[in-house]
Amino acid sequence: MPQNYDVVIIGGGVVGCMTARFLSRTSLSILLIEKDADIGMGASSANSAIVHAGYDPVPGSLKAKTNVAANAIWDTVAGELSIPFDRRGDYVVAVGSEELPGLEKLLEQGRQNGVPGMHIISAEEMRHREPNINPAVSGALWAPTGGICDPFMATVAAAENAVQNGVTLLLETAFEGFILDGRKVAGVHTSRGDFGCRWVINAAGMYADAVMHKAGTHPEFKITPRRGEYMILDKAEITINNVLFPVPSEKGKGILVTASLHGNTLVGPNAQVLDDPEDTAVTREGLDDTWSGARKLIPGLSPRGVIAVFAGLRAMGNAPCKTPGVDYHHDFLIECDAEVQGLINLGGIESPGLTAAPAIALMVMDLMKEAGEKLEYKRSWNPIRPPRPRFHELNREAQDALIRQDPRYGRMICRCEEITEGEIVAEIHAPIPARTYDAIKRRTWLGTGRCLGSFDMPRVVEILSRELGVSPFEITKKGHNSAFLQRETKNLEA
């Protein structure tokens, strides 16, 4: 007899986790399943970390609608969930006079989408606001509602709040198929057995099309992986305090140069269409593309400053925009499935998916209501996810007080990002325990600095082993088949 839930959400990315979090306000019983060893290991862990203003998506599209709606509530969501977020505004920078008309077009598009406060500034003003900008700048579009966030914590915080409010999370649990009652959802088969349910929310990211096809719906829908490669530059090298986009082309928003919340500069992504939905390898050519794109905006960037490179995949869909008269074929798919009752599809959620996630979650609730589900709000729902202390964000007095309370905050494990043993232990024992090196990295930013974890790695393996009560040989970087250590020395037979 399978365990029953009202709702099963497939996929623990930012969209699935935000949906779980908003739905946790209702009396529905919810199961969130994730195939990997941690939440947020896909696109949610490798993106530009931008909360977009919303001038970029095609007017009338769901991308535009959810982007602008979500942007307006990001302060509330980030405040409730303690997600690091800084609404510092963003720029689209025109280089050379030929790019100036592009700014006008974006400004008009932004107005149609309902983006507040935008205006075009002069080249001189742009040079003043960003002294490192390409001297050939011809003007810029300023959007004060743009911002930067911590995408890892957005996912973790949403999931954690969901779990605090009664959602069940199962990691390393892969969706394998539907249990259908005619054309109605009755449950799911997973790698951990069957679960009964009335609703399935398909937030499977790169595999959203495969989930639909398992239900026998949307045979035409296809996710195309589009890889983007990024570089992170050391905070010590050149300080960029702004979020700078180039004028977009047909290929997308282009390669941006942006401040990060951790003081480093992030550049990227390029865009390359692939077949393999797991191919997050960085390439020589891709990094070259990214580098030349970044240098177009900030010519003074030095390759010496590069401290990390990574690649992320965007789940580009092929859903046509449903607004009459809008010719656009890569829109978000957000719908109650027309053929399978109880299935909600969230497909093709590429950029601005991180920004839009809270609005997508609210749309899901509306879709369920429209389909006749009575959503009753729990009085006990607590929207607040309390933050955990971050040593390097505290002043000296607060640091001192924290160490006196728990001496483990006095032991520095990651010297570059100043992450202490106390923070690591807190994440290992959090509501969603961090059980791998990368899980700790995503939650604390440990190992993301200039030494890339060379110093902290042996210490983190030791702490994980001690706190989880398992042998160091079982400690992995990212789950299955990614252990750090193989055997003891002088013990060849073992």
Next chain:
Amino acid sequence: MKTIQSKYDVVVIGSGPAGLAAAIAAKKEGAEDVLVIDRDLEPGGILLQCIHNGFGLETFQQDLPGPSYAQRFIDEAVGLGVELLLDTMVLDITSQRKVTVSNRFMGIADIDARSIVLAMGCRERTRAQIRLPGFRPAGVFTAGTAQRWVNVEGYMPGSRFVILGSGDIGMIMARRLSLEGAKVERVLEIMPFLTGLTRNYVQCLNDYDIPLQLSHTVNRIIGKNRVEAIESVQVDERWNPIPGTSEIIPCDTLLLSVGLIPENELSKKAGVRIDPITGGPYVDDTFQTNVPGIFAAGNVVHVYDLVDWVTEAGLASGRSAARFATTVRNSEIRHIPLVAGENVRYVVPHELDKDNLANGEIRLQLRVKTPIEAPTRIEVSDGENLVTRKVEPYARPGEIITLTISPRAYDDVQRAGRLVVSAVKR
């Protein structure tokens, strides 16, 4: 519970060979109280994981393993009354020489120092800094991280290795891993020449039949969760991959020995100026940085080949730091710059006080830009006239060249506005 004072004559940051030597010399030179701060639980720095021999040939005329070499200095320092503050991180240093530390037993504490010796050593270059393509699985480690696991903690991080970079740590790890029963498939070096010491090539690779491929690099890391293989490729003289030369080498671990970078984040907080070539502070012949009272020695200044020279630099900086802390200073210092001339990548110190030559010889250390496999003249001139010179049997970028200016050159140096160092084939 460890208690410390709030004021010291000399505070040394780092208890590796440079820091220990600096503390010992400072104490002997008359500094009243000397404090050495280290983030690790034990003093000795990276020497503690260097269990191979080859340390101390110059200092003690003995061939010691790293921990034994360190222990001699630890014993001497402790015997002289040097205080050690371990398991402690320095969070900040100011140009006014206030040191802020954090640890488990004191919380946050401020220490005022009359002088400071920066001896933080260096860190390893990572895969990102050489923009290594491919996935980011477990099993890509810097050689030093692997060395810590194997030699200090007793764990093997893999069984089939490829090592990128012919630096000394990489070659030493190749031998160490072979002794532990691992298979080291290959050492790849992007440069057309060995970057570590020749003796390490002979003793660590040749003696263990580990192939070294020059002008080769890693083209791609294969394996999403754990390394499954790497693709190697031959490169041209501009480091571009040569088509058709790639080869898949199955392995479970890739070790990187691709260079060391002086660790100067703290130095920068204090306003210490950094030389972009060495990655370390600009120092004068007393190892003082541009910030008065802040000295620097060892791999934090530039990466040395031999620990003995690090010790020597540490001793000199410690003497200088003690003098700064305990004596009234001569305000008129007559510095002249030392400039890297033909085929010289850098020379340390960056400047010298002309008067100091009256007190004894001044030692220069330099690296050449390109190798010269023939007798090479190392010359110091004032731009026109020769001040001093020596001949080396060869000059390789991987090996530091040492040259002294003797007090006999005092008059020549007084006339000079700068000194230019060059390395040319005889």
